Amino acid sequence: MNLISRTITGSIIIVLGMVLVFVSVFFAWFVLIYGIPLLIIGLFILFNKKEDEIEEVKLKGGKKK
Numbered sequence: 001m002n003l004i005s006r007t008i009t010g011s012i013i014i015v016l017g018m019v020l021v022f023v024s025v026f027f028a029w030f031v032l033i034y035g036i037p038l039l040i041i042g043l044f045i046l047f048n049k050k051e052d053e054i055e056e057v058k059l060k061g062g063k064k065k
Helices: 003-026 029-047
Strands: none
Touching: 003 029
């Protein structure tokens, strides 16, 4: 993902997680099971910058004919 799509996706997931945590405080505690992991996944997507890097392929040995 590039920077724009990572920011949009991470932000949407974080907002959804925050809404679920807010709902769980007032209505149903079991919603925390979904809210907290969504917050963690959203933060991971938002701050994961190594995903955009491409690693070089390291070949062992020579070409086989």
